[in-house]
Amino acid sequence: MFSAMVQRIREVLVFLFLAIVSKVTGVKPIFSRGGFSLPFEEEEAYCLSWRLGVETNNVRGWRTVPSKCLCHIENYMTGGQYERDLELIVEQILGYADGIFLSGDGLDAWILDVDDTCLSNLLYYRGKRYGCDPYDPPAFKAWAMKGVCTAVPAAQGLFVKLVDMGFKVFLITGRDEETLGKPTTENLHNLGFFGYERLIMRTKANKGQGAVIFKSGVRKQLEGEGYRIWGNVGDQWTDLQGESLGNRTFKIPNPMYFVP
């Protein structure tokens, strides 16, 4: 009994020591089955670097999330930090939008991407180990056909505010119009995405085009129609590269997949 107590106290002291070290060094010990696991700690640090690399567009053309980052990405997407990151971005977007003087001629435009900018595919990707499994086009199509995406946190509020401010909001997506037009529209409406100017989807003419080419083409055409693109928001860097980018772009986090 007494030796068990001593053992317990020793554990408390070790825990306290590590907690203090953690506070001082910023390196967080993680308590896992079997005690403190340094390899896990190193993996966590690696995955933080990898995710930063993805979000800053330093890591490109990746096909799957590194398997060792499954827990890290799951924690990020479902543990609260993803939502917090989105909230801060939406604050930045609205701060910028508030400072724009709209001309009133109905040509002040704003562009939003759809997948994982407005519509969340988190539930689908949960079944694909948060992107550790490779891209599965038939399965994703079957998911998108269902039209049951939830809204990306903070996105619906952002959308409504942009429309209320008087921006003409264009939703531009690489989704195929012929097969996914109806479920996508219904999904958006069911979530309260009403009052956008146009939902522009990929048609037969755009088949096989990379995202940068397709989306640049659409934006150029909008500018050709006289629209001034003030903002452009997407979860993929390919939404935010190319031509006619708009006055300012905003990158929404997405560590689960990369669209070339």
Next chain:
Amino acid sequence: MFSAMVQRIREVLVFLFLAIVSKVTGVKPIFSRGGFSLPFEEEEAYCLSWRLGVETNNVRGWRTVPSKCLCHIENYMTGGQYERDLELIVEQILGYADGIFLSGDGLDAWILDVDDTCLSNLLYYRGKRYGCDPYDPPAFKAWAMKGVCTAVPAAQGLFVKLVDMGFKVFLITGRDEETLGKPTTENLHNLGFFGYERLIMRTKANKGQGAVIFKSGVRKQLEGEGYRIWGNVGDQWTDLQGESLGNRTFKIPNPMYFVP
């Protein structure tokens, strides 16, 4: 004695419970003076979001690091994660550079920024509360005059490899040539930055120009001379925006200051 033991055991159980919750939710309880401090936890989460916002160029034009993020930024810069992030980026850069077929005509160019891309100002910024204090031009100039910057971790190795591969490396910096030319050159040489093609600094002609204008002008001129810019590496988004950007850009982390 017995009640103290019970109290201790209760503490252990609370600690274990929180550790398990932490593992499941990804929200890490931080042990601080007086016990678990939820406000600190929230601050940590906010600062993670803010730093991601800065690194992804969603947060722009900021003058100081939010005071509540002092500890977070200090931990990030000095606790190991900054170095890890740099290592991963350098891996990505070298992976990309390895795939480039150099023409052998001596016109394959690479651009590196200087401050906090090659030369580290971390020691200076430690005295400025890691960027929580506002920009102080005379103090920074006095620091730069000393020529005692250390090398950014991994940067010197990257530099040497690029030169060895046959790239003409151009160092482009907003530092003033007249006053900082000598100490900057000496500082670079002392740290092993030898064999670059040119160190291009701000001259009287560029005075008052923003970084995007100044650096775009330099890059355009290099392209005019026939150089092909394969890579462009900087810690500021203003290094990586504008014209003649190069075939690929890489963002080095810097949560301490923003150059407009």
